[in-house]
Amino acid sequence: MRLVLASASPARLAVLRAAGVDPVVVVSGVDEDAVAATLTDPTPDELVTALAAAKAAAVVAGAAAEHPDAVVVGCDSMLAVDGPDGTEVVGKPGSVERARERWGRVAGRTGQLVTGHAVVRLRDGVVAAEAGGSERTVVRFGEPTDAELDAYLATGEPLAVAGGFTLDGYGGWFVEGVDGDPSSVIGISLPLTRRLLAQVGVSVVDLWRPTAS
Structure with a gap:
């Protein structure tokens, strides 16, 4: 059995590899704005879960x-x-400009990183089961100086990540801590993924790479 990751995120791939799974990566190419436009006044959890489901469905x-x-x-x-x-x-x-504005709003404060996941179980090439859910983690932001923020923005990193920050890259210097699941902030919640896998009848240990005896 293989885990297929419907994401181009190198951070998600790194989390899975560090946790013993070597996924097949297939980029979904989903138009996130178009999916969001089909939803009527979704909660943050509903939004990210719907987007995750659309990405999984696109590569099935x-x-x-x-x-x-x-x-x-x-x-x-x-x-x-x-x-x-x-x-x-x-x-x-x-x-x-947008990344700078967002950091101006969160510096010295907290935000909630909302992560949605969707899991589709394939058996003999046919969809056998599906599950979805979300996870929230409180992020406590530091207060970078103007010079530090300029340098961080110049790396380009915050432009292409949710919320304009990372925990596992340059942005980690400006995060005071998290209350909840750190892997969720990086991009894929290992505890949530394990629970969703169980719902579709898969034990996460069956996806681990073989260990040398």
Whole structure:
């Protein structure tokens, strides 16, 4: 049995490899904005779970042809922060200006990293079971100086990650701590994935790479 990761994220891949799983990577190519537009006033948890499910569904057919006995895992993450009209969820900034504005809002404060996962079990090339869920982790942000923030933005890292920060890269210097699951903040929650795998009848230990005897 293989785990198929429907994500181009190197951080998610690294988490899985460090945890003993060598996934097959298939990029979904899902238009996240288009999926979000089909939802009516979703909660942050509903939004990320729907996006994760769309990513998993997008690669199922191709994955089934190559790996008929597999589990496909889709993931999505966003940061929930306080906005002028209540809680707002933000994804990848995409520009230096937007990343700077977001750091101005979270520096010295907390936000909730909301991660959604979807798991599709393939048996003999056919979808046999599906499960989905979300995880929230509180992130306590530090207060980078203007010079530090300029240097961080210049790396380009925060432009392409949910919330404009990482825990496992340059951004880790400016995160004071997390309350909850650290792997969820990096991009894929190992505890949540294990629970979802169990719901579709798969034990995570069956996905671990063989160890040398």
